[in-house]
Structures are given as C-alpha cells and as structure tokens.
Amino acid sequence: MAEENVTFTLPDLGEGLVEATVLEWQVSVGDVVERNAPLVEVETTKSAVVIPSPKAGRIVELHAQEDQVVPVGDPLVTFAVQAQEQQAGIVGRVPTEEARPARRVRLKPPSD
Amino acid sequence: MSANLVGDVTMRYADLHPQSPAEAAPVLLLHGFGTDFGMNWQAAGWPQLLGAAGLRVIGPDLRGHGASGKPADDTAYLPERFTSDLVALLDELGVERVDAVGYSMGSRLAWELALTRPERVRRLVLGGFGPVNAFDGTDLSALGEGTTPFDQVFRTVAALPGNDPAALAACARGQAARPFSAEPPVAVPTLLVTGAKDEIATGAAELAAAVDGAHVEVPGRDHVNAVSSRLFKQAVLDFLTS
Numbered sequence: 348m349a350e351e352n353v354t355f356t357l358p359d360l361g362e363g364l365v366e367a368t369v370l371e372w373q374v375s376v377g378d379v380v381e382r383n384a385p386l387v388e389v390e391t392t393k394s395a396v397v398i399p400s401p402k403a404g405r406i407v408e409l410h411a412q413e414d415q416v417v418p419v420g421d422p423l424v425t426f427a428v429q430a431q432e433q434q435a436g437i438v439g440r441v442p443t444e445e446a447r448p449a450r451r452v453r454l455k456p457p458s459d
Numbered sequence: 460m461s462a463n464l465v466g467d468v469t470m471r472y473a474d475l476h477p478q479s480p481a482e483a484a485p486v487l488l489l490h491g492f493g494t495d496f497g498m499n500w501q502a503a504g505w506p507q508l509l510g511a512a513g514l515r516v517i518g519p520d521l522r523g524h525g526a527s528g529k530p531a532d533d534t535a536y537l538p539e540r541f542t543s544d545l546v547a548l549l550d551e552l553g554v555e556r557v558d559a560v561g562y563s564m565g566s567r568l569a570w571e572l573a574l575t576r577p578e579r580v581r582r583l584v585l586g587g588f589g590p591v592n593a594f595d596g597t598d599l600s601a602l603g604e605g606t607t608p609f610d611q612v613f614r615t616v617a618a619l620p621g622n623d624p625a626a627l628a629a630c631a632r633g634q635a636a637r638p639f640s641a642e643p644p645v646a647v648p649t650l651l652v653t654g655a656k657d658e659i660a661t662g663a664a665e666l667a668a669a670v671d672g673a674h675v676e677v678p679g680r681d682h683v684n685a686v687s688s689r690l691f692k693q694a695v696l697d698f699l700t701s
Contacts, residue, residue, distance in 0.1 A: 385504055388687050395687035397504030
C-alpha cells in the first residue's frame with residue numbers, strides 16, 4: 348500500500364504555554380513507532396513532558412534539534428503512514444472544521 | 460482516576476493496572492510540591508512505562524494538591540499527616556507493601572513512610588532529593604516574596620491553574636516544621652536519582668552512601684526536567700525489577 352507523509356506539529360500543552368524546549372528525542376529517523384509510544388521529551392516553563400506518538404508510522408524527519416525551542420504549532424516530526432484508500436470518515440482524521448458549532452446565518456430572505 | 464475519603468481530607472488517586480501480577484509490588488508514585496500526580500508523573504510518561512513492565516501504579520494527589528482536599532492550617536501538612544493518608548490509602552486498596560517512588564517533596568514523604576512504616580515499603584526511590592533544608596533562608600511568613608530557590612519554586616507553582624496558594628503556603632510551613640534528618644536512616648533498599656544540575660537536591664550522593672543505597676546522576680538535567688528522563692526511568696525500573 349502507498350505511504351503518505353504526515354507532519355505532526357507541537358501541540359498546545361495547556362495553560363497558555365506558547366513554546367517548549369526539546370530535551371531528548373525518544374525516536375530516530377527510520378524508526379517504526381506505534382501510536383502512543385514515547386515520541387519526544389520536552390520541557391515547558393512549568394514541567395517536563397513526554398509527548399506520545401499521535402500515529403503509527405515510520406519517522407521520516409525530526410524538525411527540531413535537542414535543546415531547540417519550538418513554538419506551539421511548528422513542525423515537530425514527519426511520519427510516513429500507510430495511505431488510506433478512503434478519505435471519508437477514516438479513523439485518526441479529526442474533522443476540525445465540521446466539529447465547530449456552526450452558526451447558520453441567512454444572508455438573504457427566502458424568496459417566497 | 461477515582462476518589463475516596465481518607466480520614467478528614469478527600470484524596471484523589473489513580474490506581475492503574477490493578478490486575479498486575481501479585482508477586483510484583485505496586486509502585487506508589489509521590490509527586491513534588493505544587494504539582495500533582497498527572498503533572499509530575501503521568502505527563503512525564505511514568506505510568507505507561509511501569510504498566511508496560513507489568514507493575515501496578517498507585518498515584519495520589521497529596522493533600523493540598525491536585526484534586527485532593529486542601530486544608531488551610533499548617534498542622535494539616537506535617538509529614539506524619541501525609542504518611543497517615545498514604546497508609547489509609549494502601550489499607551483502602553488492600554495493598555500490603557509498595558515500592559515508594561518520590562520526587563522532591565514526594566521523596567521526603569516516601570522517606571518518612573519507609574522510616575515510620577517499614578513494613579509497608581519494599582523499596583524506596585528518592586528522586587530530586589538531597590539531605591538539605593529546602594527552606595534555608597526562606598521567610599515562611601512571606602513565601603514567594605524572597606529570592607531563595609524555594610521562593611522561586613513557590614512563585615512558579617502558586618501561579619499554576621488549580622493550585623491554592625494559601626494551602627501551598629500552609630503545606631510549606633507544615634513541612635518546614637519537621638526539618639529533614641538523615642538520622643535515623645531508613646532500613647529499606649534505597650535508590651537516589653538526581654539531575655546533575657539539580658541545585659535543590661545537593662548531597663544526594665552522600666545520603667545514598669549513608670543508607671547504603673545507590674545514586675544515579677542524570678547528566679545535563681535540573682530539578683524540573685530530570686523527572687521525565689529516560690535514564691531516570693530506566694534506573695528506577697532496573698532497581699524495582701532486579
């Protein structure tokens with residue numbers, strides 16, 4: 348099955364933290380990791396955290412060196428994962444746009 | 460996570476992998492001052508690691524912390540009050556003996572538990588801890604206003620969401636009322652682990668020698684970031700499963 352590359356960004360670690368320092372990678376390029384396996388150890392201003400892998404896949408690229416400060420939302424790691432054959436409603440894809448409560452605004456009055 | 464009443468203060472705790480083999484001692488994880496089980500241990504990846512090794516993990520939020528009760532009087536935080544909570548928790552869970560693993564203040568309390576209730580502690584791990592007075596030079600009536608290392612710690616944790624600065628101040632004074640002493644020494648097998656740059660845990664090697672225990676130093680790490688290190692975890696796992 349074909350692979351596709353997926354990049355994982357530094358998640359919001361909560362409480363208004365805007366960045367984290369990479370302490371130690373727990374994986375290397377080429378490693379095949381399971382979902383939820385330890386991925387990277389980072390330090391915020393408040394605590395030390397081990398971020399689990401959000402995916403099962405092969406590590407293609409680490410985007411930050413150890414001791415590097417990474418802003419929330421910046422690329423952290425790129426995985427090669429098995430490409431999904433169907434795109435609709437697959438596991439692991441979060442439909443963030445649709446999840447937001449949508450307020451419907453009628454821009455034009457009904458014509459009748 | 461589940462909650463129950465231990466004595467007069469509600470204690471919130473995690474009891475993970477309770478079906479683990481009976482021959483292995485459950486691991487009691489005791490967090491540091493101003494944090495809680497989730498922040499100190501869970502976020503740092505400990506329950507997952509210990510669970511994968513077949514170990515049951517018991518992780519309380521100590522009184523004054525996390526989702527546990529937060530009394531406001533100093534005497535509620537004497538070390539013996541914490542150990543009473545812990546013994547009551549083990550009784551509640553029907554656990555005879557644990558491997559007690561502490562970090563910072565949690566180590567102080569793990570030591571107290573091993574010293575006063577040695578029949579309940581199989582092995583002892585003291586992380587981020589040394590035999591020094593953590594409150595040295597600190598004005599206990601104006602916590603967080605001075606410049607000592609503890610003042611700095613206090614400022615940081617008092618600002619964390621969910622923390623109650625008044626309860627934490629009472630906790631600090633309760634702890635300070637019983638200065639740590641390495642005498643008498645604990646009589647259970649003991650491992651100390653500290654970051655090489657941890658200035659709060661000076662003297663750990665000497666304390667290890669005094670209790671005929673082992674000391675592992677984590678290169679390049681300080682008091683905040685030693686707890687999540689792989690080397691620290693592996694040292695503890697080796698110590699508990701050897």
